[in-house]
Structure formats: structure tokens, C-alpha cells
Amino acid sequence: MTVLRGVAASWVVLYHFAKHFDVDLESVTLVANGFLAVDLFFYLSGFIIFLVYFESFEAGRFSFSDFIKKRFARLYPVHLVTTVLIAGLFVASAAAGLRALPETFTAYHFLINILMLHAWGVSGGLSFNYPSWSISAEMFAYALFPMIALFVHRFRLWIVGLAAFILLSLLAIIAREWVGRPLVHLTYDFSILRILPEFLIGGWTYMVVRSLSRPSETVIRLLGAGSVLASLVMFSVWDASVYMTLVFPVLIASLYWLEGDEQSPTQQRTRLGLPYEGLVYLGKISYSLYMIHAFFEMTCFSVIEKAFGYPADSVPVFWVVPVMLMTFVGAAIVYEVVEKPGRKVALGLLIRRKR
Numbered sequence: 001m002t003v004l005r006g007v008a009a010s011w012v013v014l015y016h017f018a019k020h021f022d023v024d025l026e027s028v029t030l031v032a033n034g035f036l037a038v039d040l041f042f043y044l045s046g047f048i049i050f051l052v053y054f055e056s057f058e059a060g061r062f063s064f065s066d067f068i069k070k071r072f073a074r075l076y077p078v079h080l081v082t083t084v085l086i087a088g089l090f091v092a093s094a095a096a097g098l099r100a101l102p103e104t105f106t107a108y109h110f111l112i113n114i115l116m117l118h119a120w121g122v123s124g125g126l127s128f129n130y131p132s133w134s135i136s137a138e139m140f141a142y143a144l145f146p147m148i149a150l151f152v153h154r155f156r157l158w159i160v161g162l163a164a165f166i167l168l169s170l171l172a173i174i175a176r177e178w179v180g181r182p183l184v185h186l187t188y189d190f191s192i193l194r195i196l197p198e199f200l201i202g203g204w205t206y207m208v209v210r211s212l213s214r215p216s217e218t219v220i221r222l223l224g225a226g227s228v229l230a231s232l233v234m235f236s237v238w239d240a241s242v243y244m245t246l247v248f249p250v251l252i253a254s255l256y257w258l259e260g261d262e263q264s265p266t267q268q269r270t271r272l273g274l275p276y277e278g279l280v281y282l283g284k285i286s287y288s289l290y291m292i293h294a295f296f297e298m299t300c301f302s303v304i305e306k307a308f309g310y311p312a313d314s315v316p317v318f319w320v321v322p323v324m325l326m327t328f329v330g331a332a333i334v335y336e337v338v339e340k341p342g343r344k345v346a347l348g349l350l351i352r353r354k355r
Helices: 002-020 034-058 064-095 107-114 130-154 157-179 192-211 217-237 242-259 265-272 276-284 286-308 317-350
Strands: none
Touching: 002 034, 002 242, 002 276, 002 286, 002 317, 034 130, 034 192, 034 242, 064 107, 064 130, 064 286, 064 317, 130 157, 130 192, 130 286, 157 192, 192 242, 217 242, 276 286, 276 317, 286 317
């Protein structure tokens, strides 16, 4: 599943970069649907949180205080640094006469970004590090985890699954009729509605996996290959729909079983036919990649356009590879310099170790 995070983050990056090239990459349905990778993250987040914390919850050993501090330490250092970095970029660009400050460059929008409230319907638009709205939505889901876990603990799995699907459908209707946009398009405008059913379904998926005997290797491979193929076909042919994202829990479950196979990384690499270690590292830096790519989007394309005299948003498509590589390198630096040490420092400040 670590590899899946890296692939999903790269899909989002390509989606955001696509509009800057002289070839209409946005007309490629698979690229245009790249924003759905965020929904994949939401399902995966629910699955992972239940995997890590549900056992302690049902055993009565769960500490919400420690839980929320750990999640905060996981997200906030990179969020703070990238928000301040892009704020500085806006100021420097305006001072140099390169671009005007955006309308959302206000003290109010900076405050709600710093407080991670900018996905709660209190903002008039995307602001500062614009992809970070999803981090605000994640914190909302984390805050509700004890209630979600209690609901899952109290009721049979089929009831939880049915309730989750009904919730998904109801919120899709509310998003369309009340907010005026499809559920999977919500960002600053109440994306807390978007994450809630997907986080729940992700957690429910883990509970289903936990309740089942591990399938045979053949079944796991068929599930994995089938869900990957179904995802590629759906997202390459049809326009985005919230119900299309229901293939993600199947993909997550099959990859969880696949990774659970007691084989060494070398054997896994051979079986998967992929540069396994590199893809795992891409997965490890996926959060930093997601959070820093807007900075590279704002800087790289502007520099390339001015240096080579290209019209705005008409950079030759061959630049997609070097720009993506530069973004990956930047993400690795953020991961090593900010994310890992920042998490350690934050945990040390927030959680007192028992002696």
C-alpha cells in the first residue's frame, strides 16, 4: 500500500501540471480524473487508521489525546512549512512585479490555513498551498474517529457497510443540491462531506478484511489485477463519479493481502516486476510530494516560460519529465529535511513519555 500512495500522489501531480503544456493533456480522461486520487487517499486513510488503532479502541486502551497528537505531528510540520513557503513566494513574486497577489492572500485565509480549517466551508476559494485543503479534511475525519469506531464496533459489518453506502449517496445529493457541485469536486467548499463516507468505507473495508480468512494467492492476484484493470478502464473512459471510487476499497484490500504475503522485498520485486525499492520510497515521500508540488508548479513553469519565451500555459510537453523529476527531488528533500525530523520534534513536544 506504500507503493499505492506514491502512485496516487504522482497522479494528482500530473493532473495539476497538465494545464501548463502545449498539448491538451486534460482531454485525456485518465489525466483529467487525476483529482480522484485524493479520494483514494481518503479511503486508504480510513483503512490504515482502523488497521493501526481499532484493536486498541475495542480493547479500551485507545487514547484520543495521543492519537490526535500523533496525527497532528504527522501532518502539521510539512503543512506549516509549505504554507509559509508559498506565502513567501507570493510576496516575492508581487514585489518583483511578476504576478499580482491572489484575492485570497489575506490574513483571514492565512489564519484558517494555519489552523487547518480551510476545508470546512469557511473559505471563499482555494488559497496559499491550494492542495492542502485535503489535510484539513483529514483532520476533520481524525477528530471523528472515536465516534466512527464506536459505530463500527457496535453494529454488524453488513449494517455498517449499508449505512456507509447510504451516507455516501445522501452526501452526494446534498453536495449537488446544496453546495452546487458533485461530491468528488468539493475542496475548500465543505470537502469534510467528501471525506466522511470514504473514510468510513475505508475503515469498514479493513474490518471486512480482518473478519475473513486470507484468500489464496491466486484469488489475491486476481483481485489485485482485476481492481487495477477496472480502475484503469473506468478512469480512462468515464467522467468522474463518486460511485467509480468504490473500486478503491477493493484495490486497497487486495494490495493489503498482497503485501501481507511473507516474502522478502526481493521476492516481491521479482513477483511484481517493478523497481520495488524505488516505488516504496516514492510512497514514503508521497505526503511531501503532494504538499510541495504546488510550489514547483508555480515556479518551474513560470521560469521555463520566461527562459525560453513560451506563451503562458504552452510549455512543450517534453518538459513533463524534467518537471516531474524536479518535483520528486524536491519532495525527497522536504521528506528528509522537514517531514521526518519535524514529526520527531512535534511528537517530542506533544507527547510526554511515561517513565
